[in-house]
Amino acid sequence: MGKQLVVGIGDMKLGRQEGTIITYALGSCIGIALYDPMIKLGALVHIMLPEKGNIADSNIFKYADTGLRETFRKLYAYGADKRRLTAKIAGGAKMFDMKGGSSLGNIGDRNAQSVKRVLAQEGIRVLKEDTGANYARTMSIDLQTGMVLIKTFGRPELRL
Amino acid sequence: MKSYEDMNAMELDVFREIGSIGIGNAATALSQVLGVQVSMKLPRVSLAGYNEAIASIGDPEEIIAAVLVEMSGDINGIMLYMLKLDFINAILARLVGKYIEDFSQIDELSASALEETGNIIISSYINAITKLANIEVGLSVPSVAVNMLGGILSVPIAMFGYSTDKLLMIQGEFLIGDTQLKGELMLLPDVESLNFLMKKLGVADI
Known part of the structure; x- marks a missing residue:
């Protein structure tokens, strides 16, 4: 086990060769775990909203659109090739099942759609996905292999 | 309009006072339901970034039970009632005569007992505030989740995410009987409601 980088909410980390994020x-x-297997370069982004609405907001990793675009830019700068990059995504749950009309809506679902749209626009393939349902997920990527591990409460570990 | 970040010490004090009145009322209601002495601690008002907010309550992967109610009308936002295992057992023992060893043992009956107490606590909290400020607040049907703390808090975080990078938490704690069993009740108003509330209570300086 090498070093482990931790990504907070609305944040992104990248690493190469060894360790986990x-x-x-x-x-x-x-x-969203992005990985270029040839140079073993990976990134993990934790977004919370589908689109950047407020132009003044400087926290770009909060949003699927601006967060992913900035991550692509960084990965390319570190030598990643768009044709080799693949994505694995997890999350987008609906934690509370609100009866009747709720202003909360299904933000998780909208997040997932936005993430997939931005990835498709960039031409990056979604290799694996574990989204939706009603439970939280802890997600990690192994930079040596690109393997993604999903941990949840009361369910077996999942490898993506 | 003031954002969360611009609030001064006096305004934060007002929210501590509001929380204090709300939680006092809620403790009385809980005490009646359980038939046991329930006391409260002086509420904390905190303003923190997402990651700090989660860390101030516990580990993001820690499992908790939570009851969520949406507020609408003169205050928009969320009330969140979060219970750890010992607190859940104190409630279940008195209401349904059950004891659980871990969260996976919460069945439908236990969940509805928690939902019902959550409903009572939250309604009495909000009733106290609406009377105080002479406002009207509608409450949604409560919803229960048993899951990771971080995932549960992502709900208010995403709800307010477009307007702020921080959470304003008015946190109250209950103590059941002589034992220190912690249950947390959080009032999470959106920014507009906060300003409206300050104006209603005569503390807005604009």
């Missing part, structure tokens, strides 16, 4: 308890948020 982890983000804890994704609820309606989505974790």
Whole structure:
């Protein structure tokens, strides 16, 4: 086990060759693990909202659109090739089942759609996905292999 | 309009006072339901970034039970009632005569007992505030989740995410009987409601 980088909410970390990057308890948020197997370069982004609405907001990793675009830019700068990059995504749960009309809506679902749209626009393939349902997920990526591990409460570990 | 970040010490004090009145009323209601002495601690008002807010309550992966109610009307936002295992057992023992060893043993009956107490506590909390400020607040049907703390808090975080990077938490704690069993009740108003509330209570300086 090498070093482990921790990604907070609305944050992104990248690393190369060894170690893991982890983000804890994704609820309606989505974790996107991007990986270039040739140079063993990976990134993990933790977004919480589908689109950047407020131009003045400087926290770009909060949003699927601006967060992913900035991550692509960084990965390319570190030598990643768009044609080799693949994505694995997890999260987007609906933690509370609200009866009747709720202004909360299904933010997790909207997050997942936005993430997939931005990835498709960039031409990056979604290799594996574990989204939706009603429980939180802890997600980590192994930079040596690109393997993604999903931990949840009361369910077996999942390898993506 | 003031954002969360611009609030001064006096305004934070007002929210501590509001929380204190709300939680006092809620403790009385809980005490009646359980037939046991329930006391409260002086509420904390805190303003923190997402990650700090979660860390101030516990580990993001820690499992908790939570009852969520949405507020609408003069105050929009969320009330969140979060229970750890010992507190859950104190409630279940008195209401349904059950004891659980871990969260996986919460069945439908236990969940509805928790939902019902959550409903009573939250309604009495909000009733106290609406009377005080002479406002009207509608409450949604409560919803229960048993899951990771971080995932549960992602709900208010995402709800307010477009307007702020911080959470304003008015946190109250109950103590059941002589034992220190902690249950947390959090009032999470959105920014507009906060300003409206300050104006109603005569503390807005604009």
